[in-house]
Amino acid sequence: MRNIVILISGSGSNMAAIAQVAEREQWSANLDARVCAVISNRPQAKGLQTAHAMELPTHVVDHQAFADHPAPRTAFDHTLMQAIDAHQPTLVVLAGFMRILTPAFVAHYAGRLINIHPSLLPAFPGLNTHQRAIDAGCRFAGATVHEVTADLDHGPILAQAVVPVLPGDDAHSLGKRVLAQEHLIYPKAIADWLRHITVNP
Numbered sequence: 001m002r003n004i005v006i007l008i009s010g011s012g013s014n015m016a017a018i019a020q021v022a023e024r025e026q027w028s029a030n031l032d033a034r035v036c037a038v039i040s041n042r043p044q045a046k047g048l049q050t051a052h053a054m055e056l057p058t059h060v061v062d063h064q065a066f067a068d069h070p071a072p073r074t075a076f077d078h079t080l081m082q083a084i085d086a087h088q089p090t091l092v093v094l095a096g097f098m099r100i101l102t103p104a105f106v107a108h109y110a111g112r113l114i115n116i117h118p119s120l121l122p123a124f125p126g127l128n129t130h131q132r133a134i135d136a137g138c139r140f141a142g143a144t145v146h147e148v149t150a151d152l153d154h155g156p157i158l159a160q161a162v163v164p165v166l167p168g169d170d171a172h173s174l175g176k177r178v179l180a181q182e183h184l185i186y187p188k189a190i191a192d193w194l195r196h197i198t199v200n201p
C-alpha cells in the first residue's frame, strides 16, 4: 500500500477534500494508496479536528518549540522529516502548510513532494495572491498544483484551475472562488500522479 502524508497549518479544507475523494474513489483498492497521516505545525490547526473526525491519524510538530534552538529551521525540518518518514510515504502533500522548507527537506522528498498554491503560477508566488491579482487588474485568477523544488512556488506544474475575477471582488470573495477549485484539482492531480508513478521509491 502506498502511503500519502498530508501536511497542514490551518483549516485543512484541501486535506479534507483529498481524504474524501480518496474514500469515495476507493484509492486503496483502485490506486493501492491511502492517506495515512495528517501532520500540522500548529497545535491549534482546525484541520486537525477535521482529520480526527475522518479517523485519520494526526501528529503535531510545533515549529514554535524550536524557537530557541541555534538552527530552528533545520531542527524543525529534521523532526518533521522523522515524523513523516515513520509512515514511509510514497507522496508528501503540502495542503496549506505555511512554512518555508529547508533545501535539505526538499531534497529528501525530491520527486514525491507536491503543493497547491492559490495563483496561476508563475504569476504571484508568495503570499496575498488574491489581493495582488486584483490590484494588478487580472481578469482571471486560479490555483496551481506543482512539484516542490528548492525554488519557492516554482516547481513543475501538475494542474491548474482558472476562475474569473468579477467586478467588485475582494480578496475574500476571489479566494473563496479559487478555493472551491482547489478542492477539485488537488485530489485529481494526486490521483493522476499515483497512476503515473508505478514504482515505490
Ligand code: GRF
Pocket (backbone or CB within 6 Å): 008, 009, 010, 011, 012, 013, 014, 015, 047, 095, 096, 097, 116, 117, 118, 143, 179, 182
Ligand atoms: C489554500 O488556498 C492553499 O492554496 C494555500 O493555503 C490555503 C489552505 O487552505 N496554500 P486549507 O487549509 O486547505 O483550507
